[in-house]
Amino acid sequence: MNKAADAATDRSSADASRGRPAGATRKGVETRLRIIRGAREALEEGGMEALTTRRIAASAGVKLATLHYYFDSKESLLIAVLEDLLAEMDTAYRQEVALPPAPEDRVEALIRTSWRYIQRTRNKQIAQTELTLYALRTKGSEWLAARQYNAYIDFYGHLVFEDDSDDELRRIGRAVGRQMLIGIDGIILQSYALQDLTASNADIEALIVAMRGYLRRLLAERDKHL
Numbered sequence: 001m002n003k004a005a006d007a008a009t010d011r012s013s014a015d016a017s018r019g020r021p022a023g024a025t026r027k028g029v030e031t032r033l034r035i036i037r038g039a040r041e042a043l044e045e046g047g048m049e050a051l052t053t054r055r056i057a058a059s060a061g062v063k064l065a066t067l068h069y070y071f072d073s074k075e076s077l078l079i080a081v082l083e084d085l086l087a088e089m090d091t092a093y094r095q096e097v098a099l100p101p102a103p104e105d106r107v108e109a110l111i112r113t114s115w116r117y118i119q120r121t122r123n124k125q126i127a128q129t130e131l132t133l134y135a136l137r138t139k140g141s142e143w144l145a146a147r148q149y150n151a152y153i154d155f156y157g158h159l160v161f162e163d164d165s166d167d168e169l170r171r172i173g174r175a176v177g178r179q180m181l182i183g184i185d186g187i188i189l190q191s192y193a194l195q196d197l198t199a200s201n202a203d204i205e206a207l208i209v210a211m212r213g214y215l216r217r218l219l220a221e222r223d224k225h226l
Helices: 003-017 026-046 053-060 064-070 074-096 103-119 122-137 142-160 167-194 197-224
Strands: none
Touching: 026 053, 026 064, 026 074, 026 122, 053 064, 074 103, 074 122, 074 142, 103 122, 103 142, 103 167, 103 197, 122 142, 122 167, 142 167, 167 197
């Protein structure tokens, strides 16, 4: 295949990565993934200050022009990083434990799985916090923080019920997801700051009790209106 054909193929891959019609080549998909993983590596090892295009390109093993070709802004790359983090979380959670059918038991299993995942991914957790703070501090990027948190809430909320096709159950799932995220985020920072695993484990147990009770109350209120 000549260079012109290669360029056309790479363009179709880039278009697909930005939400345009499918048709990406394996080479294009792999290049895009290397860039995302390079950005994650830079973010997790050095924080937002280390997230420069040169460092990302070096980590990914691509030229700067190639990076800019696939991602035309820092925000578009950060969204791709966020989506990659969520996909990895979903895979890790589902591989680690089969979620039980009862919603209260699912909530407990989710919190316990989250805590085990958090304990072995310290740099990743700090990077996600830094990503939130960057979005909140950067004028015009506040929407990225909202998108990030809505993605996490949807992630947890979707896993609360086996079937969330019911609008009311989906609303309840998101409500529980918000509260779970509030508790888990607080425990993450406290755990890293105090380095007291015994206290953090006790906090997780308290969060489980609170979330089971909260879900039970929301479901009881729903049943009253049926």
